[in-house]
Amino acid sequence: MLSLRAVNHYYGTHHSLWNVDLELLPGECTCVTGLPGMGKTTLLNCIAGHLPVESGSILWHDAGKPARDLQGVSAEARMALGISYVPEDRRIFSRLTVEENLQLAMMAATGQPQAIPADIFDLFPELYGLRQRRGAELEEESLHQLSLARALVTRPRLLILDEPTRGIGHNMMQTLCAVIVRLNRELGLTVLLVEQRLSFIRHVADRFCLLHRGRNVAQGSVAQLDDKLLAHWMAP
Template sequence: MLELADVDGFYGRSRALQSLTMRVGNGDFFSVLGRNGVGKTTLLRTILGLMTRTTGSIRLDGEELIAKPTHERSRAGVGYVPQGRGILPNFTVRENLMIGTFASKASDGRIAEWVLDLFPILKEFMHRRGGNLSGGQQQQLAIARALLSEPKIMLLDEPTEGIQPNIVEQIEDVLIDLNRKRGLTIILVEQNLRFARRASQHFAILNRGSVAVGGPIDKLSDDLIHQHLVV
């Protein structure tokens, strides 16, 4: 599905990813873990083409993305839910959702009903401005917007951060169902180890912009957590 080989990602002249190599299989739920500042968000931004410069190879279903701009990567099937959600606060829920359809090759401009069924509160608030939603509701909107692009792979940057517990559980369940029942490939950056262990099939721990260790999620031992994740 997604293969990164010897990828370097740069902010200006500063190299933030260093010879990073990683493979995510079709239908995988893959968690990217690590302490703050090790390159987790940078990895997602690199996949989406949001860095100053990127070298190496990034292939999605065999298609090389490294030279493509962000909008072409999105249309190739990369969906993204950024840290902080990226909701347009002065746009209504409907208008925010419509933006997601623009990246879909097959969209007829309609908001797919099955996406709204995942988050019923969005139906109720279709004409409310995004900035007037709670944090949890904004996160649901961000996920729904990304799904409307009909992605092959979804990148999520700490989707449970700063959200009330009852909505966290709902978001976790939706993401797991999207992966298990709809076969959506997911890359999750997450500090919530309980969620990562519950949802993931595979993991990678980053350190200094490269993969320090990874493998099947049952190999994420307490020793590895203490070595690489505990502050």
């Protein structure tokens, strides 16, 4: 699906990612974790095409085709390949309705107007009754659902989520957990997320990548993300 090889990134003279290697396998859920300020969101933005990579490669694999290096490929073109990104701030258009937000996302991905797929409202039934509500009128949990729905209407092959549980309540967290598990394990969608809640990580993820000061210091199956490893790298 996607391979990162020795990826480096700088903010000016600040070296933010150091030779990061990461392998995303089709149909798996991978979690990037670590303390705040360790480069997690920077990594997601490099993969999504919102930040440039100084060196290294980000390779997109299509079955039966040569690997494609995404260096120089715009965020819009990456979306067309099947990479959909939900940032932490969600970036909903507050003056547009739920329906308009979803339709705009489909237009950006396909270049033409399309009907909203019915299965989107199967995943988020609450949004169906809010179709004509503007983003500015939505409660926080409905905004969260809309941000996920907007990413999914583009029919991505890789769904990227930045801190999806931040600022949400227990009920929404359970809904989110169920949606990710269904998308990943039942429908085969590849998922990459940044997350710090260990209980959530262990429930949804197959593999993990632990960043510390921009370096990938540990990775493997979620079963290997044990208390000893966490105490060593994530003690405040």
